[in-house]
Amino acid sequence: MAKTKNTHAFQNDIKHYDNIRDILRFLYMYGSYSKEELVKNKLAKSISSFYDTKQRIENYIDGEFLQKHKSTEKGSGKKYRFMYDPFICPVNYLAETYQNCSYVIGDFIFYFCLMQAFTDSEFRQLPYEYVNDAEYGEIDDCMAFNHEFTLNELITTIQLVFDANQELLENCNQVLCNDEQSELIFTMPRVRARINELTDLGILIRTQKDRYRLADDIFQNFDANELQDIQLMTQYFYNCSVITVPGFYLSSTIAEYSQANFISETDAFFNKQENPVFFYKNHRLQNVIDDDITWAILDAIHNRNVIQYSYRNKSTESKTFTVLPIKVVIDLQYGRQYLFAYDYDFKGFNIQRIASISDIKPSKAVTANQKYEFASNAKEYKDIHVLYDEQYHAHMKNVWNIARSDSPSTVLIHFCFPADVYEKNLSRLRSTCHCGTITELRGNKVDYTSTVQCESELVPWIKSFGSFATVDKHMNPNLYDKMKSDWEEALKLYGTI
Amino acid sequence: MELFNKYKNKNFTFITNYINSCINDESLTLTEDELREQLSGASQSTFEEFVLALTNAYTDNSDVNAAILYENDQSNSLLPLRQINVPIRATIAEKAWLYYILQNSKSDLFLSPTTKEKLVSALEDDFDNNRYPIKFDYIDIRTLSADTKSDFSTEYVNNFKMIVSAIKQHRTLTVTNNSFSGKIYTQQIVPYKIEYALQLDSFSLSCFPLNTKRPVKMNLSNISDISIGETLENYDEYLNDFKKQLRETKEKCPVTIEIQNQAEAYDRCAYLFSSYDTFCYDKGNDTLIMNIYYYRFQKEEIVRNILFLGRYVQVVAPENIVDDVSSSIKKAYMNYAD
Secondary structure: OOOOOOOOOOOOOEOOOHHHHHHHHHHHHHOOEOHHHHHHOOOOOOHHHHHHHHHHHHHHOOOOOEEEEEOOOOOOOEEEEEOOOOOOOOOOHHHHHHHOEOOOHHHHHHHHHHHOOEEOOOOOOOOOHHHOOHHHHOOOOOEEOOOOEOHHHHHHHHHHHHHHHHHHHHHHHOOOOOOOHHHHHOOHHHHHHHHHHHHHHOOEEEEEOOEEEEOOOOOOOOOHHHHHHHHHHHHHHHOOOOOOHHHHHHHHHHHHHHHHHOOOOOOOOOOOOOOOOEEEEOOOOHHHHHHHHHHHHHHHHHOOOOEEEEEEOOOOOEEEEEEEEEEEEEEOOOOOEEEEEEEOOOOEEEEEEHHHEEEEEEOOOOOHHHHOOOOOOHHHOOOHHHHHHHHHHHHOOOOOOOOOOOOOEEEEEEEEOOHHHHHHHHHHHHHHOOOOEEEEOOOOEEEEEEEEOOHHHHHHHHHOOHHHEEEOOOOOHHHHHHHHHHHHHHHHHOOOO | OOOOOHHHOHHHHHHHHHHHHHHHOHHHOEEHHHHHHHHHOOOOOOOHHHHHHHOOOOOOOOOOOOOOEEEOOOOOEEEEOOOOOOOOOOOHHHHHHHHHHHOOHHHHHOOOHHHHHHHHHHHHOOOOHHHOOOOHHHEEEEOOOOOOOOOOOHHHHHHHHHHHHHHHHOEEEEEEEEOOOOOEEEEEEEEEEEEEEOOOOEEEEEEEEOOOOOOEEEEHHHEEEEEEEEEOOOHHHHHHHHHHHHHHOEOOOOEEEEEEOOOOHHHHHHHHOOOOEEEEEEEEOOEEEEEEEOEHHHHHHHHHHHHHHOOOEEEEEOHHHHHHHHHHHHHHHHOOOO
16 A cells, blocks of 8 residues: 555546536537547547546546447547436536545645534533543643634644644554644644635634634524425525525535534435435526636625636637626526626626636726726715616616617517417416517417517527417518528428428 | 635545544444545545545655544544534535525425524624625526516415425325316325426426326416325335336437537527437537437427527437428418418
C-alpha cells in the first residue's frame, strides 16, 4: 500500500465547474457522441483530457443514468448518452455533479477540528470520556454554540483539539504523532482564509470586526415529524423550482441533521436522492448545469452589482459583456433561462441565454455615476429594485413569451375543435395562451386575440394546434403568409405537395 | 458565496454522517476495508491521498494523517477519536432558497400552519437574512397560462395531504372523481405517486383502481371527495404489477425524427425533447437523427411537439406517426389554400 502522496494520480474532483459544464450539457442534450466527435466539437481539448473528463462524469453520476454503447457505424468507438425516464428515475441526477469540488487534506482537518470544538453548553459532551483518563477530561478545548471567538482564540483551541486527537491516535493505534503539524496546518493566514470561506458560506457569522461564532440552528425547534414534512417539501420543490442546487444541498443538510439528532434506521453515509411521492412531467434536468451561474446572477441583482462574463454566441465565438443584471427570466416552453440586463457597451437592454454565459465575475469597469445611466431619475429611488422592476416591465410590455420587437400588433386566431375533443382542446388553449382573450363562439369555434410585441413568436404554438387553428388573413396578413409558407414547406418534406 | 464549493463535497457529508452515526450508535461503525470500499467504490472516485489521511496510513512526516478516526482493537472498526457530534448548519444558499419556496403557496400543501410560521420566523430572524438573493422580484417565470392561480382551498390541501399519507404508508384510498366527460366515479384505488406537470402547474394522482387494475391518472382538482383506507399487505405486488403495465406501454419502436441544422432547429429540438428518453446521432449532410422512446400516452404530445418545431424537423418512423403528422399538416395547409 502506498504511503506517500502520488501527485500524478488522476484527480476525480475539480476546482471549477466550468471544466465539465459544456461536455455535460452536450452529452445530456445531444448524446450520443464518441470521443473523436467531442474533441472535434471542441468540448474536450484532447483525447487524453477527454478520458479524464469522461471518467469524472462516470464517477459523479450513477451508471444507471449514463449509458455506454457500441456504435453500429464502422470506425467509431463507444458512445455515451444520458437516459431520462420520469418513472424510472424521478430524481435530478445531474445535481450530484455539484458534490465534487476539490479540496486539500488541510481543509478537511480544519473543518472537522473546528466543528467538533463546538458543543451545547447545556448538554456538554465529553470528547474523550471513553479513554478513562482524567487528564483528557480536563482539556479546555470546547466552545459553546453561541460563543464569539477571535482568530487567535480559535487557533489555540483547534490546536489543542488536533494535538489531543493525535496523542490519542498514538496511544490507541501506535501511529506516531507529528508535533509540528498543528503549527503548520493552523497558521494565521490559513485559518483566516478558511474562516472567511465559512463565513461567506454562512456556516459561521462575523458578529464584529474580529469576532465570529457558529451560525444559528434554524431547525432547533422542530420535531422529527415536522422535519420529515420539511424534507418532503424540499424534495418536491428542488425538482421543479427555478434553481435546483441550493434545494438539493438543503435536502442533504436535513438528512444529515435528522441522522445526527434523531436516531434513524439508515446506515447510509452518502446522501442518496429519493423521490418517494412525486414524479415530474416534462422534467428537464439540464438547467441545473447552469445553477452556479444563475446563483451568481441573482446575487449580483440582490447586491446591485455590475458583472462581466464571457458569452458564446451561435457561432461558438466568445465575447465579453459588462452588464447590470436586472432579472432572471424563465421560459417554460423550451425550458430555457435568460438574463435581462443593461449592457454598458451596447447602451441598451439585452436578453441573453444563461446557458451561453460562463466565467462570471464582478466588474469594476463602471463608475458610480455610469451605473444607472439608463434612468436619469435613479437617485429618486429608495429601493433601486423598484427601478429594476419598472424598467423590466416597460421593456417586456406585451411580450408574448420572450421575443421583443419594435412593431407590436394585435393577432386574431380562429380555432375550430371537433365536438368530441372540444373541452380538452379549449382547456389546452386556455392553459398555454400566455395572455390575451378567448371568446367561445357557436359551432365549436373559439377566437383568440392578443396584442403582442412580436407576432412571429406565436408561430410554433399556433402550429401545435395543427388544422384546428387558422390565422386571420385581414388582421395579420404577414403572419398569415408566414404560416401558409411554413405549412407548404413542411408538406414538401412528406412529398404530398 | 460560491454555489460550487469544497465544503459541499460528498466526502464532507460522508464523514459528518459517519461521526454522528457512530457517536449515536456504535453498531453502525465500519472496518477500514469497509470504509475504503464505501468511499472509493468501484469507480475509485475518492482520491487516494484522502483515504490514506483518513485511515491514518501515512508514516512519512511530510504528509499528515487526519487523526479524525481510530481503529478499535477489539472490533477492528473505525471510531471517531473525538466523541462530539458535528453540528449541522444550513448555508446561506440553502436558507435563501428555503425562504423563497416558503413564499410559494404550494408550501401550504406540505406544512402545517404552525410549522410554516416557525420556519419563516427562524429565517427572518437569521443573522444573514439580508444576504438572501433568491427573491420573487428578481425572477420572472413566463407562465404559459393567462389565468392567475388562486390559493389552494382547505379541501384541496386536506386531499393532498391525505394522498401523500396514503402513498407513504401504502394505504388504499376511496376517491370521487369528476372526469372530463362529465361522469362522476367513486372507486377504491391503490395510489402510486403524484405527478406534477411543470408547464401546466398542476398535480395528478397516478393510481390503480382496485376493480380495473389498469393505471389511471386523475387531476387533483377534479377530486371532490376522498377517504383513506387500510394498509395494503401486498403493496409490493401492486407496485410490481403497475410497473410491469407501465413498461408494456413503452413503445419498443421509437419515433425517429430528422432535424436539419437550420434556424437553431437542433437546439430547439433538444430542449423540447430533453425530458424524453432520446438517442441522437449525426446522419451527416448537416442532419441530426433523434430517436424518441416514449410511452403510448405521450404520443399526442410528441406529435404536437413535432408540429411545433416546424419545417426543419421531419418524422420518418414509425409509419402511423408519419401518417398522423403529414395528414395534420395537409389539413392545416388547406385552411390557407384559398
